[in-house]
Amino acid sequence: MTTEVRRFLATEALYGIGIGLYSLALNLHLLALGASGGQIASISAVGILIMGIGALPAGMLAGKIGRKPMLLAGSMLVAAGAALFATGRSLPVWYAAQAVASAGFMCIETTEIQLLFRYCRSRREESRAFHGMFAVFTAFTGLGNLLGGILSRADASAAGHAPSLYASAVCIAVLSLLRMRLLPAERAAGGSGGAPSMGDSGDGGRPGPAGADASGSGLRPRAEAAAGGASGTCDAAEAESRGRDTTDKGPGDSDRREAAETPASGSAACDAKEKHASRRGAVKPPVSRERRPAGRVSRLPQGLRRLLRNRSLWLLASNACLIGFVFSFIGPFMNVYLKFRAAWGDDLISYVYTVNGLVLFAASLAAPKIMERWGAKAAFTGAFLGNAGLALLLLIAQPAPVFAALLVLRSGSFSLLGNLVDSETMSSLREEDRNLYAGMRAVFRCIGSSLSTMTAGFFMNAGDYHTPFLIAGVLLIVNFMYFRSRVLPLIIKRNDNLRGEPQAGGA
Numbered sequence: 001m002t003t004e005v006r007r008f009l010a011t012e013a014l015y016g017i018g019i020g021l022y023s024l025a026l027n028l029h030l031l032a033l034g035a036s037g038g039q040i041a042s043i044s045a046v047g048i049l050i051m052g053i054g055a056l057p058a059g060m061l062a063g064k065i066g067r068k069p070m071l072l073a074g075s076m077l078v079a080a081g082a083a084l085f086a087t088g089r090s091l092p093v094w095y096a097a098q099a100v101a102s103a104g105f106m107c108i109e110t111t112e113i114q115l116l117f118r119y120c121r122s123r124r125e126e127s128r129a130f131h132g133m134f135a136v137f138t139a140f141t142g143l144g145n146l147l148g149g150i151l152s153r154a155d156a157s158a159a160g161h162a163p164s165l166y167a168s169a170v171c172i173a174v175l176s177l178l179r180m181r182l183l184p185a186e187r188a189a190g191g192s193g194g195a196p197s198m199g200d201s202g203d204g205g206r207p208g209p210a211g212a213d214a215s216g217s218g219l220r221p222r223a224e225a226a227a228g229g230a231s232g233t234c235d236a237a238e239a240e241s242r243g244r245d246t247t248d249k250g251p252g253d254s255d256r257r258e259a260a261e262t263p264a265s266g267s268a269a270c271d272a273k274e275k276h277a278s279r280r281g282a283v284k285p286p287v288s289r290e291r292r293p294a295g296r297v298s299r300l301p302q303g304l305r306r307l308l309r310n311r312s313l314w315l316l317a318s319n320a321c322l323i324g325f326v327f328s329f330i331g332p333f334m335n336v337y338l339k340f341r342a343a344w345g346d347d348l349i350s351y352v353y354t355v356n357g358l359v360l361f362a363a364s365l366a367a368p369k370i371m372e373r374w375g376a377k378a379a380f381t382g383a384f385l386g387n388a389g390l391a392l393l394l395l396i397a398q399p400a401p402v403f404a405a406l407l408v409l410r411s412g413s414f415s416l417l418g419n420l421v422d423s424e425t426m427s428s429l430r431e432e433d434r435n436l437y438a439g440m441r442a443v444f445r446c447i448g449s450s451l452s453t454m455t456a457g458f459f460m461n462a463g464d465y466h467t468p469f470l471i472a473g474v475l476l477i478v479n480f481m482y483f484r485s486r487v488l489p490l491i492i493k494r495n496d497n498l499r500g501e502p503q504a505g506g507a
Helices: 003-032 037-065 067-087 091-109 112-118 123-154 162-182 229-249 253-261 263-280 302-309 311-327 331-340 346-374 376-393 400-427 431-461 467-499
Strands: none
Touching: 003 037, 003 067, 003 112, 003 123, 003 162, 003 331, 003 346, 037 067, 037 091, 037 331, 037 431, 067 091, 067 112, 067 162, 091 431, 112 123, 112 400, 123 162, 123 346, 123 400, 311 400, 311 431, 311 467, 331 346, 331 400, 331 431, 346 376, 346 400, 376 400, 376 467, 400 431, 400 467, 431 467
16 A cells, blocks of 8 residues: 555544544433434434535535545534534534534545545555555544543533543544645645556546445445446546646647647648548538537536536436435434433443444455455345345344344444445546545435434434334335446446456556
């Protein structure tokens, strides 16, 4: 791995600790201050809607100002949101804190994976870096969960779980400062990895996490199979090379040089065309390009043109919506289910979250090995159907320890599924489509997540902590049918094309 990738993964540990503290403490903090399950679901839904509304503009903005500045700004906003949650004692303040934190998560989700891939030299390194990032993140998320439980017990006089939220804000703020110092800008990273071109294999053939997305995610995470096919790698490398020529020599220099080198060949070609035309008869005037039906589309911004013309982006974004819809029935409310269905205290919940972090870490490590050994079709089939089976199993009434164990296992298996989807989709995109897809993935995932969050809140308000698992299981089966028919063929086709292409940097 390149130096930039190693630095990125090393600093990801702080993000894992911060999010571990945040994810454990937030819902418990709000419950301790008198919020109901329905209010917590509403706060979460508002945050998801904010992410959905701003994700696509954020992805486009990242293409203009750079991914690193967006990533740093997102980290600082998340830190500010955590601190605001810790100080707030009323519903309006909690909504404001959620808005700030959601804006930060939106910036992170639409830039983090793409920036990491930008530091890689080959598609194989992208896959390793992606799963390495999640392995580091999930391992230290478990540590953050454990620290959150210790902080809560150490300061019993504090209202709610404010110490954990303050510690989360500090960790994520320090993360921002370290990445500002250690990570190079994207242009500077272009030659640091020792690769001929940062777009060689990582950029090749991408269309457009869903993860997350989303990020996808986009899920963040994170496959748009794509436009350009096997020639995508060459096109991306040539485009980048042209960009460097323009930067170094100024606009027009390359054209002038080519014109100076081949005046004779140009005139010879013209003479040949004239002779050929005279034998065929009168030459018809060329049709103006402005009269083509695509003329109106060509006047749109480049990002919107790619969005309108790339069918794969829409197929993958729709998949992100389905995954987001499934995830938010269970994932964001894991501690709420443990508190009210298993009737466990905060201490026990913190231990469950710590074990959950270890399971997520193991799932992150297992994801690339499963993909390499089983292949895309078998890996995705097992991940989708296994998750559906666990969700339906959680519907059944069972002892609290068994319920907690199955809940943790489901969390790990869903993380595995999300990592597989995000990695294969984002890594199959062209460099120029990644920001656009990350934004679309986040938007569509947030649409699904907001709908399921509000639905889950409705059931929790009614004291029903079983039905969300039934809905999640059925939706996973529906999602699998869509994924197998629409998304998986794109991934398999792109993987088949890449087998005949050389990997950059000798990877």
